[in-house]
Amino acid sequence: DVKVTQSSRYLVKRTGEKVFLECVQDMDHENMFWYRQDPGLGLRLIYFSYDVKMKEKGDIPEGYSVSREKKERFSLILESASTNQTSMYLCASSLAGTHVYGYTFGSGTRLTVV
Amino acid sequence: TQLLEQSPQFLSIQEGENLTVYCNSSSVFSSLQWYRQEPGEGPVLLVTVVTGGEVKKLKRLTFQFGDARKDSSLHITAAQPGDTGLYLCAAGGATNKLIFGTGTLLAVQP
Numbered sequence: 656d657v658k659v660t661q662s663s664r665y666l667v668k669r670t671g672e673k674v675f676l677e678c679v680q681d682m683d684h685e686n687m688f689w690y691r692q693d694p695g696l697g698l699r700l701i702y703f704s705y706d707v708k709m710k711e712k713g714d715i716p717e718g719y720s721v722s723r724e725k726k727e728r729f730s731l732i733l734e735s736a737s738t739n740q741t742s743m744y745l746c747a748s749s750l751a752g753t754h755v756y757g758y759t760f761g762s763g764t765r766l767t768v769v
Numbered sequence: 770t771q772l773l774e775q776s777p778q779f780l781s782i783q784e785g786e787n788l789t790v791y792c793n794s795s796s797v798f799s800s801l802q803w804y805r806q807e808p809g810e811g812p813v814l815l816v817t818v819v820t821g822g823e824v825k826k827l828k829r830l831t832f833q834f835g836d837a838r839k840d841s842s843l844h845i846t847a848a849q850p851g852d853t854g855l856y857l858c859a860a861g862g863a864t865n866k867l868i869f870g871t872g873t874l875l876a877v878q879p
């Protein structure tokens with residue numbers, strides 16, 4: 656069964672901490688994505704990557720950075736966590752040609768910043 | 770910015786009822802997908818439609834892509850409590866990024 660695995664289901668961090676969210680896929684997908692999901696705002700794209708060591712900003716990159724050193728792993732970094740970054744974070748991957756194959760999502764990380 | 774609007778936003782129905790969810794845009798897309806997300810989980814792909822006018826059936830779910838490839842609908846026949854969840858449409862264009870709709874939250878009461 657193909658998978659996208661996010662390292663934590665629930666995470667509580669303090670304001671100002673550096674936070675790492677890890678995502679690993681076992682499907683040899685080229686594309687990987689990080690979204691945050693908030694009630695009433697839907698899914699918002701933070702960053703995405705089409706290849707190793709490649710990254711592009713999504714719609715809301717401020718306060719975040721990413722790293723993709725290996726094809727299967729895409730990490731989201733909150734440089735200095737703030738309470739407005741409390742959210743559900745979803746990682747997804749896809750083959751090139753998303754419009755046919757779609758995304759495979761992880762189960763999500765619910766992050767609370769206190 | 771391309772937008773996908775879904776309606777209704779919320780739907781609460783009794784088991785056995787039929788329902789339709791709509792996904793609309795002013796833009797033309799190369800494909801459209803529907804996902805279902807259960808509480809505490811990530812969205813799961815249900816179907817992809819790529820041809821204008823295309824209709825696909827998945828058991829009690831019927832998906833249609835509009836003739837002009839700007840809209841889509843999801844019809845559920847005889848809804849069951851297991852259909853409860855957030856339904857998201859997502860459209861693909863020239864890039865590898867999908868644009869997600871605003872979502873429809875469905876609750877099916879037993």
